[in-house]
Amino acid sequence: MKLHSYDINKNYKTSVAYFSMEFAVDQALKIYSGGLGFLAGSHMRSAYDLKQNIVGIGILWSFGYYDQGRNEDRTLKPNYLRKFYYFLEELEQKVTVRIENSDVVIKAFLLHPEVFGTAPILLLSTDIDENDYLSRTITHKLYDSNERTRIAQEIVLGIGGLKVLEAMNRKVDVYHMNEGHSLPLVYELHSRLKDTQKVKEHVVFTTHTPEAAGNETHRVDFLEEMGFFSSLTKEEVASLCSCHKEKLNLTVEALRNSKRSNAVSKIHKKVAQHMWKEVPDSCEIISITNAQNKKYWTDKTLIRALDEHEDYELQARKKHLKKILFDEVANQSGKMFDPDIFTIVWARRFAEYKRPGLLKYDLRRFEKLLANTQMPVQIIWAGKPYPTDSGAVSLFNDLIYMSHRYKNIAVLIGYELSLSRLLKQGSDLWLNTPRITREASGTSGMSASMNGSIHFSIDDGWHPEFARDRRNAFTIPPVDHLLGHDEQDRIDNKNMMDILEQKILPTYYENPKKWTKIMKNAMTEIDLEFDSTRMAKEYYELLYEYKIEEGGKD
Known part of the structure; x- marks a missing residue:
């Protein structure tokens, strides 16, 4: 199936899959919470303007983040209203991922480029008839407060997204993790390629925040129980991560499994380099300053x-x-x-x-x-x-x-x-x-x-x-x-x-x-x-086209 309704610019032929928990592309599509989504939305709009060979991979949140309402005294009241989006195309492709030793079916929906003027975006949902109620709730709410649900969401995004692309026969040269939420895709790649260097050649990473909440840490045993590591054994995971068999930090492991990563401003580059300077085998952290369309x-x-x-x-x-x-x-x-x-x-x-x-x-x-x-x-x-x-x-x-x-x-x-x-x-x-x-x-x-x-x-x-x-x-x-x-x-x-x-x-x-x-x-x-035109160009020039042998750390 052809995802792009436009002819790809010859300067941007490298095929990129851009994984993000949220995309803010239009008021009518409420699958975002804040700045991360605003950034991803502007990126997808500029990718469309430049006719880049990029596909967004996100999640179709049935209830979005939340709707702001008011109590009688005018104070904040979070509301959760199911959303329906008739402008999305329901695709025939369905894939299965293992979460807590159970099969969960994922269905993909396509946001066509001409709807809002963006690169094509594939949105994944478990809220379908093939799943039991618990599995359906995985894609109900963005950033669900339950840890098990959050990890399940990340498995759907990372492993599910990769499998949907594969089911669509979409060749991908570079997987771009916009924050560490999609890290499970790295372990799915490891389970297939069996070569750390080959995995790194196909993965890049953007870190967005020095805040602890944006750099998740979870127990390795819990992640293994959830299915976070795809089909990898405990021994294989131990050889791949720097977690000392106890806890795993998503940002740390994203840095260790990417060919290059970027901070989102020049100051943030210095902060991130200092924060993660002790990470063994970390990739280089450069700066590509955020921008808006x-x-x-x-x-x-x-x-x-x-x-x-x-x-x-x-x-x-x-x-x-x-x-x-x-x-x-x-x-x-x-x-x-x-x-x-x-x-x-x-x-x-x-x-x-x-x-x-x-x-x-x-x-x-x-x-x-x-x-x-x-x-x-x-x-x-x-x-x-x-x-x-x-x-x-x-x-x-x-x-x-x-x-x-x-x-x-x-x-x-x-x-x-x-x-x-x-x-x-x-x-x-x-x-x-x-x-x-x-x-x-x-x-x-x-x-x-x-x-x-x-x-x-x-x-x-x-x-x-x-x-x-x-x-x-x-x-x-x-x-x-x-x-x-x-x-x-x-x-x-x-x-x-x-x-x-x-x-x-x-x-x-x-x-x-x-x-x-x-x-x-x-x-x-x-x-x-x-303007995000500059940013979208730099992602191709400094991340996607980057070859590991061409440079080292700053």
């Missing part, structure tokens, strides 16, 4: 005004985009925001290290900011905490409670692709506040900058590669990452508020020409390195 994310009228050097039209369009966003604010909160007022947005995955509450760390100073009538502000929070992370959910709800007391604060639910685009197009300032060294990339600010929302960020992730302070962005100066968390928060909050009060707000209100110039610089300069 400009064609998908940007408002075309705004870009036209930029290209035509019409400042008045640019300003008028930005104000119109703010009005569109504020319609959603009114719809959700009953508050009428003013498009003439400076609007700050903090929106991304709710996690402790991202510090969604840093802006209100010094509550007295924060309340003074909210009460300023000379240079007024409006603030919007949005994002999805992991539904069973009580700390993150509690912080989200604390912001909701606080928003009841102030007319110029709103906390929005439904943070998915459509709302994300509204926020990026309709905000003036995109705030990013992770603890230093903890943000591998943080791509949301890229698509915000593409739409004239100025990135105001800790100097981490992709930001140092782009930002020229007060020319195309604003930078919160770095602090010593070895300081205690409370001290880091105190210093970062003070520096952030100083810049906001003394530089950003006066520029916006007192020197609108300069603010427009910063907007234009951001929109122009983000184009150079942070």
